[in-house]
Amino acid sequence: MEILLIIIVALLLIIAVVVVFNFLGNRRMRQAQAEALHQRAYGPADPFSTADDDAVRGDPRHLKPGDLVELRGQTYAVRGTLRLSQSGFVWTENFLDTGSGSKLWLSVEDDPDLEVVAWQELSGVTLSPGPATVDLDGRRYISDESGSAEFESAGTTGLAPRGSMRYHDYEAGDQRLSFEDFGSGWECARGEVVARSEYRIYPANPAPGP
Numbered sequence: 001m002e003i004l005l006i007i008i009v010a011l012l013l014i015i016a017v018v019v020v021f022n023f024l025g026n027r028r029m030r031q032a033q034a035e036a037l038h039q040r041a042y043g044p045a046d047p048f049s050t051a052d053d054d055a056v057r058g059d060p061r062h063l064k065p066g067d068l069v070e071l072r073g074q075t076y077a078v079r080g081t082l083r084l085s086q087s088g089f090v091w092t093e094n095f096l097d098t099g100s101g102s103k104l105w106l107s108v109e110d111d112p113d114l115e116v117v118a119w120q121e122l123s124g125v126t127l128s129p130g131p132a133t134v135d136l137d138g139r140r141y142i143s144d145e146s147g148s149a150e151f152e153s154a155g156t157t158g159l160a161p162r163g164s165m166r167y168h169d170y171e172a173g174d175q176r177l178s179f180e181d182f183g184s185g186w187e188c189a190r191g192e193v194v195a196r197s198e199y200r201i202y203p204a205n206p207a208p209g210p
C-alpha cells in the first residue's frame with residue numbers, strides 16, 4: 001500500500017512539474033510575441049526600406065539562373081549570375097535573355113540603398129576608362145568609382161566559375177556607363193536605373209508556404 005501511495009504521489013509531482021513548465025513556456029512565448037509586435041510597431045526602422053515591395057514583387061538580391069524577370073512589360077529568363085565582392089561589399093550582375101534576341105545584364109547592389117540597373121553592352125566604343133569625365137553620344141558621364149573585385153559565376157555567363165576583374169563606373173543622373181575587364185580587355189556597357197515598379201521577379205523554385 002505504501003509503495004502504491006509513493007507511486008501516486010510521484011506521478012502527481014511529475015504532472016505538476018509538467019503543468020508548471022508548460023505554463024511558463026507558454027508565458028515566455030506570449031511575451032516574446034508581444035515584444036516582437038511592439039518592436040515592429042514602435043521599434044527603429046528604415047523608412048525607405050524596400051522590404052514591403054520585395055515581398056510583393058520579389059527580391060532582386062536573390063536572383064539566380066532559372067528565375068524569370070518581367071521588366072518593362074517584357075519577360076526575361078535569368079541565364080547566369082555573377083556574384084562580385086570587394087572588401088566585404090557584394091553585388092550581383094545577372095544575364096537576362098528573352099530567348100528571341102533581346103538580351104541585357106541586370107546589376108543589383110545596396111550602396112546603401114537598393115539600386116537596380118539594366119545594362120546593354122556596347123560595341124565599337126573607342127573610349128577608355130580613367131578620365132574624370134567621358135563623353136558618349138552627346139552625354140557627359142562623371143567618374144563614380146573604380147577598383148577590382150573577385151567574382152563567382154553560376155549558369156551561363158561566358159566566364160570561368162571564379163576569377164577577378166577590374167571596373168570603372170561613370171554616371172550621369174539615372175544613366176550609367178561602365179567599363180569592365182575580366183582578363184581580355186575593357187568592355188563597355190551603358191545602363192539605366194530601373195524603378196522598383198518597373199520589374200517583377202518570379203523565382204524558379206519559390207519558397208514553400210507555411
